[in-house]
Amino acid sequence: MKKRKIFGVSWNVFLLGIVSFLNDMSSEMIMPIVPTYLTDILGIGKALSGSIMGLIESLSSLFKVLFGYFSDRFRKRKAFVALGYMLSAVAKGSLAFISSWWEFVALRIVDRIGKGIRTAPRDALIAESSEKGKTGKAFGFHRMMDTLGAVAGPLAAIGLLAIFSQLPKVVAYKRIFIISAIPGLVGVLIVLLFVVDKGGEVKKKIKGISALRSRSLQLFLLIIAIGALGRYSYAFTLWKAEELGLTVMQGLGFYALFNLIYALSAYPLGAYSDRIGKRKLITIGFGIAALASIAFAFARNALELALAFVLYGIYIAIEDTIPRAYMADLAKEFEKGTVIGAYHTVFGIFVLPASVIAGILWQTYSLTYAFLYAAAMNALAMILMVLTREK
Structure with missing residues (x-):
């Protein structure tokens, strides 16, 4: 019997895409108000706020390889996926009941731990629910849905702020926090009731050399x-818009353009990688990243800035999608969670110092140097991809 498909992907992948849409919508509903909530209501300084958010995000990366391994060890993906999404949804809703910065930090840690628990098992489940040779399309669809959630979330937040405009700011924010938990909890129910676990189909004992030992x-x-x-x-891209004299709303408009390009290109680029080879498209992605950074560095007007945001959207669509599918293809059946988790952990650890270095270059020299540094790193990565050969 032919397996059920929708939009060219399996039913499992489609459902996980819906769950990701709901979770990202939930997260992005609160993101526009969190910075103001930290500084104006909880009284945390801007520098400390930025450091807290960066460290918390990095923390989640440490859990990804660990829980990827656990999902391989116990051959259970769905339980870890549901638990991770549940922790994040509850943590976001609970922000409505805090009154100090350390409570905020504690809940954000719970949220990021949830992300660390679910990410690698979920990606392994996507890979196991995909046709052989079609993982790029599956991961592309998932990233498209995730990013559409990032578009829907801020729009929902704007609508809720308009509805609650007559209320004191702190009351309005707390209500949005509570409401933000609802899409996340619906996603948890979808995982529990409809997503089919595939980890149990992997044989208990499989002898073989781990792909992670491959040079x-x-x-x-x-x-x-x-x-x-x-x-x-x-x-940094919004700071560039501000440097060019654009208003906050105009800057957000460019950010919306980035998200739109990201969402619309992730799925077709994922499918394209299945045809031309994932490694080749990852290499191209690093080149586009370098071009985007150069475009941001030397943009002098709104048109040039728009081009930079378009390139930035395509680059993120490639590098947030294709490497996951590539790692899933390389991993043996008994270690997909571990191998994909290793990718997420390495990436997450090195992303934190990236913005710190860019910030130092901005403060010491200018924003142009921060973007040129990013261009150099991505150009180096592209060159190394060309020089190294896949075995």
């Missing part, structure tokens, strides 16, 4: 680390 894969992870050192936060 070519270790070199690839090294290149990923170098590329991650050139991965600046989207905040």
